[in-house]
Amino acid sequence: MVRSVAWPIFLTPLTLVATLVVFTAMSSPDRTVAVANDAPPDFVEALSTAGFHPLAVAEPTAAVDDGTTLLATDGQVVWTSTTNDATLALEHAVRTHRGSGWVLVFQRTPPDDDVLRSLGGLTLRPLSMLFVLYALVFSLGAISRDRDAQILDVELSLPMPAWGPVLARWCASVAILAPAHGLAVLLLQLIMPATDPLQFLLRGTGAIAAAAAVGVAVAGGAGRRQGFSGPFAAGSIVVAGAFTIGPSLPVAGDWLPIFTLFTDAPGASSLVLGLLAGPMGAWLHAWRGQRVP
Amino acid sequence: MTLPLVVRNLRKRYPGPHGPVDAVDGLSLSVAKGEVYGLLGPNGAGKTTTLRCLATLADPDAGEVHIQGVDRMADPLGARARLAYVPAEAGLPERLTPREVVRLFASIQGVPSPHERAEVCLELLSASSFADTPCGDLSTGMKRRVVLARALVHEPPLLLLDEPTDGLDVPGRRDVLAVIRAQRDAGRGVVLSSHIMGEVEKVVDRVGIVARGKLVAEGTVEEVLAQAGAKDLDDAFVALVGPDVP
Numbered sequence: 001m002v003r004s005v006a007w008p009i010f011l012t013p014l015t016l017v018a019t020l021v022v023f024t025a026m027s028s029p030d031r032t033v034a035v036a037n038d039a040p041p042d043f044v045e046a047l048s049t050a051g052f053h054p055l056a057v058a059e060p061t062a063a064v065d066d067g068t069t070l071l072a073t074d075g076q077v078v079w080t081s082t083t084n085d086a087t088l089a090l091e092h093a094v095r096t097h098r099g100s101g102w103v104l105v106f107q108r109t110p111p112d113d114d115v116l117r118s119l120g121g122l123t124l125r126p127l128s129m130l131f132v133l134y135a136l137v138f139s140l141g142a143i144s145r146d147r148d149a150q151i152l153d154v155e156l157s158l159p160m161p162a163w164g165p166v167l168a169r170w171c172a173s174v175a176i177l178a179p180a181h182g183l184a185v186l187l188l189q190l191i192m193p194a195t196d197p198l199q200f201l202l203r204g205t206g207a208i209a210a211a212a213a214v215g216v217a218v219a220g221g222a223g224r225r226q227g228f229s230g231p232f233a234a235g236s237i238v239v240a241g242a243f244t245i246g247p248s249l250p251v252a253g254d255w256l257p258i259f260t261l262f263t264d265a266p267g268a269s270s271l272v273l274g275l276l277a278g279p280m281g282a283w284l285h286a287w288r289g290q291r292v293p
Numbered sequence: 294m295t296l297p298l299v300v301r302n303l304r305k306r307y308p309g310p311h312g313p314v315d316a317v318d319g320l321s322l323s324v325a326k327g328e329v330y331g332l333l334g335p336n337g338a339g340k341t342t343t344l345r346c347l348a349t350l351a352d353p354d355a356g357e358v359h360i361q362g363v364d365r366m367a368d369p370l371g372a373r374a375r376l377a378y379v380p381a382e383a384g385l386p387e388r389l390t391p392r393e394v395v396r397l398f399a400s401i402q403g404v405p406s407p408h409e410r411a412e413v414c415l416e417l418l419s420a421s422s423f424a425d426t427p428c429g430d431l432s433t434g435m436k437r438r439v440v441l442a443r444a445l446v447h448e449p450p451l452l453l454l455d456e457p458t459d460g461l462d463v464p465g466r467r468d469v470l471a472v473i474r475a476q477r478d479a480g481r482g483v484v485l486s487s488h489i490m491g492e493v494e495k496v497v498d499r500v501g502i503v504a505r506g507k508l509v510a511e512g513t514v515e516e517v518l519a520q521a522g523a524k525d526l527d528d529a530f531v532a533l534v535g536p537d538v539p
Contacts, residue, residue: 150380154443157348157378158401159370290352 016187034063034072050093120194128204139215162286202267206274210257213281220285297482303356318506324482331497339506348378377444383436387429402447434465490526504534
């Protein structure tokens with residue numbers, strides 16, 4: 001179960017790593033150019049100077065057709081199987097070498113930093129939302145599976161407070177999810193930097209702690225052998241409520257974990273409240289658990 | 294002398310789809326040292342709910358429960374320290390080995406020298422040979438031995454066993470019943486819940502037959518058979534509560 005619940009959590013950072021790899025590959029496309037064996041040495045030299053890696057072949061067009069290279073030229077025509085910057089740069093090099101009447105000047109306009117950071121922020125919010133759902137599923141799953149297997153019953157009959165085993169599961173959920181979320185935020189920063197990522201991290205961690213607390217709390221009211229889906233529906237409603245209740249609480253809304261994912265409120269207060277929600281959820285579980293069949 | 298278990302007028306009511314349901318309705322019983330008490334009845338009669346109330350997993354709505362003289366409501370932690378609850382399912386973490394499970398519970402129970410005590414319990418239950426195999430890979434019978442080793446690790450005065458032979462083959466059932474007899478001989482009180490009446494007849498000292506949360510008959514097997522005018526407990530149950538009563 002741990003594996004089945006844990007893999008989606010780490011899938012998110014892994015997906016971001018893969019995205020990072022693809023972005024890196026796309027930002028430095030292959031600049032190998034197929035040229036004819038008898039291409040003039042000065043033309044080959046010009047291509048090298050322009051940052052290309054000339055590859056002498058019998059038939060340049062065939063090299064592109066069979067995928068040996070992405071680019072080919074005979075000094076007059078450019079053949080390409082891609083549309084990245086390297087194609088435009090090759091056209092520029094060929095025109096310049098031929099003394100063409102006009103030369104394509106490929107000029108990159110650097111994107112606006114504020115716009116990029118704003119986009120980074122917009123992307124971070126749903127990313128943290130994903131982890132909120134993971135937290136609900138993870139903590140609820142940890143309880144419901146062990147309750148169905150009666151592992152929890154045995155633990156609850158030990159001489160310790162009834163909230164103890166539940167709080168342990170909440171702690172485990174947060175301890176696994178918070179670092180995974182932190183890793184995902186870090187990776188997204190590398191792809192799409194956001195302003196003040198620390199606040200996203202704090203708000204996200206607070207939201208994870210709160211959602212895990214909701215998970216353990218709703219599991220307490222589900223009774224024995226009630227499975228996963230019933231309490232998950234109840235937990236989803238509570239989490240969705242937490243997302244939407246903020247606007248009706250103008251002051252407290254800035255502190256509410258989960259809701260603050262959609263605000264720019266300082267993250268420390270929602271983190272503290274999220275961490276406090278854990279013991280409350282465990283206590284609620286213990287209290288409700290004594291009252292249901 | 295303090296009895297391992299005294300229950301007086303225990304009541305537990307749950308909300309049901311058609312109104313509140315009295316899962317346990319005024320049940321009273323006691324278990325002496327070295328006595329096996331069979332709590333018998335069909336599925337849904339209230340046996341498991343009774344055991345859950347005794348094991349502090351569910352709060353009764355009314356009544357008194359004393360575990361070795363400790364009031365279960367006033368001092369639940371004290372009561373838990375004096376009992377061991379064995380649910381119908383094994384309740385074993387699949388990735389832990391029996392040795393790890395028994396050591397962990399010995400530590401939580403505050404047993405002096407928990408590792409040594411765990412070895413004693415595993416040996417007692419003939420579980421040493423598979424003590425390092427993950428619990429998920431064990432047969433039902435092996436798991437049941439581990440569960441009992443875990444339950445005995447702190448030498449509780451009271452054992453609460455919910456359907457302890459459920460799912461076991463004949464040798465497994467014989468082993469479990471032998472362990473129960475051994476615990477009786479060691480002076481523990483044992484409450485054994487089961488719906489397989491003919492089987493527990495072999496091990497119990499007294500039985501209580503439960504239907505609709507009420508104790509409808511109680512006594513030695515012979516007394517209950519005489520009360521019902523039956524030749525075995527199955528017939529006695531039908532005679533006492535009818536064929537279709539849960």
